[in-house]
Amino acid sequence: MARMEAHRTMNNNEILSLWLTLHKSAGVGPRAVALLLDHFGSIENIFTAKRSELQDILANKPSIVDAIRQGPRQEKLTDEFDWLAQTGHSLLTLDDPDYPPLLRELSDAPYLLFLSGSRELLGSTQLAIVGSRNPSPSGVQTTRDFAHTLAQTGFIITSGLAQGIDAAAHQGALSADGFTIAVAGTGIDRVYPKQHRELAHRIVDRGLLLSEFPLGTPPKRENFPLRNRLISGLAVGTLVVEAALRSGSLITARLAGEQGREVFAIPGSIHSPLSRGCHQLIRQGAKLVESAQDVIEELGSLTHFVLSNNTGKTDKKTNITDPEQITLLQHMGFDPVTVDMLVQRSGLTSDRICSMLSQLELSGDVANTHGGHYQRLT
8 A cells, every 4th residue: 555645534444454554563562652642643644644753753663663654555464354354353443432441541551452252342341350270179160150140240251261260250251141351362363272262262252352462473471461451451350369479360460450440359278379369469458358249349339230148159058968978078178188188187987088079079069189189169
């Protein structure tokens, strides 16, 4: 495409070509684009500006000035427009009236988002749920229960499509016939991790998948903190379920706090490394929550309705009636334990305990965790 004339009215695809040209130019970050928009007023004015004007704003970035002065080249945007032509795909630019107001508040708000699914969900109240990629079985169940209940109240559940807590959050919302948004740390045309391909399809069918990264972007370590700022930036609050002290979830929580959003954390066992991140957040001022109702009461004015005081509890009650199994559960507590520990506590033989643990696993009352430990779930 030739250098654009200053006073010609452009169609929608031509305007998108301008945004995509910036997006594909190395080194053009959100803050640089914000400066350009603030100075020139519109994307069209940026591309019709004189070289000297652009150099005043982008003094140390001559390659970006060259790309803008050259203008869009359609042959370099074929992949993007082929992707855009598919059903349910769209691009959202910073000047679009549908751009989420909360996200626009960020100093480094993305100027271009790739969307697949129901883009209107961006205008609804979102709650982010994040946590460990290697959670405990009870952490997974707690996440699903919270997401299920919170989705029923009208929250859109937002997370990062990662293994563990993220996946459980999306699944919990979907199980309630609610809506969920997944923020990808790759190009939107790539699913990471690969085993979440089916989950990603379900999210697109019943929610929204989005990314700020160019098509084809692989999973890079440096991209995930950038992804995390969008997860927290889209939501009115962030709930952390399980997190170690050195965890990406704590980055998301910190960003939420810096963005002026609510931070919630679920406490856990003092013996579990996955509880330490949540406990640190609570010491730093995050709100301790024991049920979905605690979150709803804090943010209830933003939802369609508030549940009764007894609704939204995530405590699961056991249906076990066998006295010996009930005794074993009482000796277990809710911290992971070994068979040897249960032998010492209960006085039962290891064979009898192993037999009962197998039955309790089948009934969903106990989970076999890592390292030969068992954890009570009910």
